[in-house]
Amino acid sequence: MRIRDLAIYFGFDKLQRLYQDVKIHGGLLMAIQKFRRFDDLKSGRLIGQDKYGNKYYENLYYFFGRSRWVEYPEYKNCEMDGSQVAPEWSGWLSYRTDAPPYADPIKIYTKYKWMLDHSENLSGTKHAYMPYSTTKPKIEAWVPKKDD
Template identity: 50%
Template sequence: MANLIKLLGLDKVATLFRAIRDNGGIFGSLKTLYRVDELKSGTLIGEDQLGNRYYENNMHFVGRNRWVIYADKVGMNYDGSQVSPEWFGWLHYKTDLPPYKDPSRPKYKWMMDPQQNMSGTNQAYMPYSTTRPKIESWQPPQ
């Protein structure tokens, strides 16, 4: 019977319905599909201080079995710099332990909280120069 189900592809239908259920029904699945172009089902491993949720499903290929769903507050304006360094190591297989189980990752008071890359925004870093420019703009005669 199991071979017949697999032969007819009904196991893929069950996987689809499980993914729809895990992503919050039809509307939640459509929202997830719109935001990340992929509909997956997995085990919630943890959440970071920015609100990103990290999942794992070992039924997928290695390299595709760990993923992040970015916080809803960023909408479609998300990028890789919004992943905290601890979770970056877990996502990229530097460690198999999530940050909350890893004893080698102490948190000291001098360590800063992670910040996203602000390039392209009005909060981007702009260096201040105290030297005179070597090339000056040309002023046409009046």
């Protein structure tokens, strides 16, 4: 039995991979901070960045379906949501295409003056859209009588 086989058998290769991941992320404290934010400590090749600050990575070492991911910018804190991914990157992220948006010759992401910028879904937050109604409600709240 070779030394490499023993290292794999006892799991030392996983420790070596962990050491490399911690080193890539800038040390133990930075790795802990990134693990706290994303619940995972992945390392991969930076594919691109969108105008909102999201960074898109790929590492073919991981399983198919988990080999592409997005890291949201620091100013989002832990308020991360899938609707914050730019539309041009969502196809690449969900494996509908293998080419990132800047290299896809078929899709040209042209910006017309009638098109709005992408915005995240704000449902469930204090900035959510609430329609204003001018009609009288069918059900009124019960107000108890006051004893005078």
